[in-house]
Amino acid sequence: MTGVVPRATYPRAVLRIATLNINGVRAGHRRGLGDWLATRGCDVVTLQEVRTPLAALPEGAFGDYHVVYEPGQVPGRNGVAVLTRERPVAVRTWDADVLVRAPDETHLHTEPAPDDVPLARGLARHASEGRYVEVDLAEAPVTVASLYLPKGGLPAHLQVPGRMREAPDGGARHDRKMRFMAAFARQLARTRRAAAARGREFLLTGDLNVAHTTLDVAAGRRAQRSEGFLPEEQAWIAAQLSPRTLVDVVRALHPGQQGPYSWWSWLPGAHDRDAGWRIDYHLATPRLARTAVTAVVDRDHRGVRLSDHAPVVVDYDLPALTRPAARGTVSA
Template sequence: MLRVATVNVNGIRAAHRRGLDDWLATRGCDVVALQEVRAPVAALPPGAFGDYHVVYEPGQIPGRNGVAVLTRERPVAVRTWDAEVLLRGPDEDHLHTEPAPDDVPLARGLGRHAHEGRYVEVDLAEAPITVASLYLPKGGLPARLQVPSRMREKPDGGARYERKMRFMDAFARQLARTRRAARARGREFLLMGDLNVAHTKLDVASWRRSQTSEGFLPEERAWIEAQLSPRTLVDVVRRLHPDTEGPYTWWSWLGEAYAKDAGWRIDYHLATPRLARTATAVVVDRDHRGVRLSDHAPVVVDYHWPAV
């Protein structure tokens, strides 16, 4: 069995103060994908990644983004979008290294994001699986929906929305290439991460009033739908819980959203069909020993690999 988790830690230093180190040590995961690590290598807290091998792409934007994949065994290959990564074993000093040249050309439009710390993938040593961690841009509202009196942020004329949609369009092409490349190497593919999009009405507690909110716009939901099919990628959590509201993975820090479980499901395991069929259980760790690790919760899935 492989126990695999994804969590947006919303700053690894803050998450460690809330108990991330204990969660990593006790949860029994074989693979963990992290997003929004948000720390340069020199500022990582001691034991930041526990007793794991880590591949960390911090990006070049101070205090923003940063993605990682933690594994029990050293990965046999690492790929990013032409960025330097941190490779480190549990008993090693920090080591920077350039990832091996990728056999998948970067899709047009992604080059401008290569320095942002949004994507890293590894080939597992313990199973023929390629695992990727993605942090998709949060985005914003299109200009037509921007009403200053209803917005916390200053209106931007739809710039953040347009940037997100361009990223999604380019990443869709890249995702197809990456999935096919994994198959050519004889590997299953698993994309995990914070996609900043809720797919269906079951994925947002207050879906009616959220239909004009960033992350639940019709065009964003259509993008998720286009990535999924029985032959390409499967939403593992929804496969296991087809009719469940949630399980939600993100709650605002404001008000009583968390206490009332008024959340969004925006953190995903998207797996190739053969791998998805081996998933037997999913747990969303809303808290750890009574403490929230982040505004997101870890999504932990058990895969009974190898497939039979």
């Protein structure tokens, strides 16, 4: 664990929010996810790549959290979740149903999750993949979303047989990712504005599978011909950020710093050398971003990696957040 600031050291209350691509809930629990949840003191935890159908969730998988769980309909892949200390006021997703369960409940039934924001053109084909869920928090005027953006692939002109881990596909995976990103950008603007109309700040968390700048990749120069750091992908994430719309919270708290990375290959030595990527984000509306106190990456838990990703944990100043907003501070 790197640079962790225990909650007790703060002279004021904080809202602690973490995001983690767990790469399989069952695998994560074998590595200590349950203990991390029980001891880290998070108020909200968003998960990506849960990869586990409802009936196969480990007993007590999420401890004393309320769980909103969208596994999607692709067996063994994708899936997102949001864990909260208090039951959410509202839940929205792109698919018809999600699991909404209190800590003392054991039922497996799903509940309808109405979405008051129409899906942007191009997202309907992804609605059943388990890529997005959002909740309105009960403890703060914030909407928190969990996103798993497609990994993608190389464009056709960069594909060289024999130099790729996957079989060449003529750029199909890359094209699919870029279409998803274009559609999601439209959806993101709608969702952010809808949260503002409800009197809420908006926080997009999750695995975006894109590194923004050379500060976000250990080998930035070499990575520019790799999926996740292509010029068009960097341009996409840059277009989502501005002082009036969404702020990259971790980068705002760590300006000019290499990293802190949140993903490392399982290849021997990559984690020890900190040869990683920063692809897991907190993107917040400006007022919420200004309340961020600290941002840390839990590189491991008791010496064990929970996933090939690590939790990105941000503390937000809750009293500052719950004070009435000054006029003119609602994001566009």
